[in-house]
Amino acid sequence: MTERNDRRTVTLLAMLLLVLTVPRSVRGETAPVPEVEPPTPASLEEPAPADDGPPPVPDRPRLEIQSGDGQSSIRFQLAVQLQYYFQNVDRGPNADRENDDAVIFRRIRPVISGSLLTESLTYRLHLNLVPGALELMDFWFNYRFHAQAQMLVGQNKVPFTRYRLDSFQDTPLVDWSNPTRFFGAERQLGVMLHNDVSRPPRWEYQLGVYTGDNARASNGVGLSRTYGETPANPSNLTDPAPPSGFHPEIVAHLGYNHPDMNVRRPSDLEGGPLRYSFGLSAAWDIRPTPTEDWALRLAPEVLIKAHGFMAQGVFYAAFWDDVATDDSFALGAVAALLQTSYVIRRRVEIALRYSLVHITEDLRNDARTRADGIIADAADDEEAEALTRRYASVGHVIREHELNLGVTVYAVATTLKLAIDGGLLGHERDDGTRWDFRLRTQAQLAF
Numbered sequence: 001m002t003e004r005n006d007r008r009t010v011t012l013l014a015m016l017l018l019v020l021t022v023p024r025s026v027r028g029e030t031a032p033v034p035e036v037e038p039p040t041p042a043s044l045e046e047p048a049p050a051d052d053g054p055p056p057v058p059d060r061p062r063l064e065i066q067s068g069d070g071q072s073s074i075r076f077q078l079a080v081q082l083q084y085y086f087q088n089v090d091r092g093p094n095a096d097r098e099n100d101d102a103v104i105f106r107r108i109r110p111v112i113s114g115s116l117l118t119e120s121l122t123y124r125l126h127l128n129l130v131p132g133a134l135e136l137m138d139f140w141f142n143y144r145f146h147a148q149a150q151m152l153v154g155q156n157k158v159p160f161t162r163y164r165l166d167s168f169q170d171t172p173l174v175d176w177s178n179p180t181r182f183f184g185a186e187r188q189l190g191v192m193l194h195n196d197v198s199r200p201p202r203w204e205y206q207l208g209v210y211t212g213d214n215a216r217a218s219n220g221v222g223l224s225r226t227y228g229e230t231p232a233n234p235s236n237l238t239d240p241a242p243p244s245g246f247h248p249e250i251v252a253h254l255g256y257n258h259p260d261m262n263v264r265r266p267s268d269l270e271g272g273p274l275r276y277s278f279g280l281s282a283a284w285d286i287r288p289t290p291t292e293d294w295a296l297r298l299a300p301e302v303l304i305k306a307h308g309f310m311a312q313g314v315f316y317a318a319f320w321d322d323v324a325t326d327d328s329f330a331l332g333a334v335a336a337l338l339q340t341s342y343v344i345r346r347r348v349e350i351a352l353r354y355s356l357v358h359i360t361e362d363l364r365n366d367a368r369t370r371a372d373g374i375i376a377d378a379a380d381d382e383e384a385e386a387l388t389r390r391y392a393s394v395g396h397v398i399r400e401h402e403l404n405l406g407v408t409v410y411a412v413a414t415t416l417k418l419a420i421d422g423g424l425l426g427h428e429r430d431d432g433t434r435w436d437f438r439l440r441t442q443a444q445l446a447f
Contacts, residue, residue, distance in 0.1 A: 184220025368395025
């Protein structure tokens with residue numbers, strides 16, 4: 001069977017199983033989009049396997065309308081995640097353990113993208129339509145001046161680690177790791193110079209200048225959490241928070257990729273001999289907002305693939321402005337993310353992940369001193385009691401541990417997949433370690 005027939009078969013299966021009409025794309029390439037998987041470059045395509053080997057990984061089906069000359073286009077995409085989670089929470093030595101569970105739409109993400117007047121000018125509009133969390137995710141324009149020079153203007157995910165630049169659709173476990181939420185990256189408004197994000201060459205680079213104000217309150221919020229504060233969410237379309245002010249942040253990522261390395265996803269669905277990717281990211285906020293913004297973040301990383309096996313490591317260090325000691329770049333937190341997976345015949349993936357976040361004593365002491373001062377300034381006993389509850393954990397959490405084991409079944413290639421994982425979450429405090437247990441199952445449809 002030819003490759004085209006394979007793709008048609010996969011599309012028909014998706015239509016039958018999901019009762020969803022998805023026309024086959026009239027074109028093989030689209031603009032680079034960081035969150036939604038682009039077609040496989042020719043350099044990464046494999047020859048037809050032997051009869052007893054696994055089938056090739058087909059592209060996700062897509063719907064695209066194109067002008068007669070091919071210079072303008074509009075592409076419609078959608079990713080939906082339906083999740084059930086159960087968590088058993090340790091509330092401390094003087095409290096009973098609590099159970100929490102729910103069925104939720106974790107993500108409903110429509111995307112409109114394409115080109116305008118020329119293939120060199122592309123655009124992207126990406127929304128989150130989860131009930132109660134209507135958000136603007138991405139809105140940008142990108143112009144390709146040269147193979148090694150493109151400029152992106154608008155709201156997009158800052159280029160802090162290749163791990164985070166890839167899509168939530170392709171995480172080997174149900175969701176992102178704890179260090180991602182603590183250190184980022186998150187979306188910001190700015191300008192980025194790069195040589196392709198989703199299909200980079202052997203040497204890839206991204207260099208951006210941003211407002212320094214997180215456009216969402218989901219990732220890169222570790223400093224706010226340490227101080228016991230809830231970050232604002234300017235991307236909330238129902239009740240947007242006002243921007244905190246312009247304080248330029250420079251974000252850069254440099255990577256080296258093996259010629260046959262697919263960096264679009266960490267899992268080795270392609271198979272093949274040893275491949276690897278190395279990267280280094282840095283983010284410098286020139287005028288950080290106290291208790292909200294890291295002054296400097298650094299993150300080296302490595303990804304190795306071979307014959308269905310994957311191993312990945314990402315390491316973080318974050319510095320903050322310690323006003324008490326007049327130290328502009330005091331070390332505030334360090335972290336490590338280690339994960340591995342093995343893909344069996346491109347149908348089943350078994351993954352294991354461990355992460356650790358460590359908060360330094362200086363940062364914990366500063367956060368606790370600030371919290372005590374806020375409580376002491378309360379207007380009355382009732383307000384003091386409320387503030388005491390709010391800041392009860394501030395300064396007491398030393399380390400956060402996360403251990404996850406999961407299985408993903410690719411029911412219809414990468415278009416429909418089912419995942420389940422179980423995890424231990426450790427909260428190491430100055431009064432002992434508390435352990436939570438979490439179980440998650442998730443169905444994902446993406447085209």
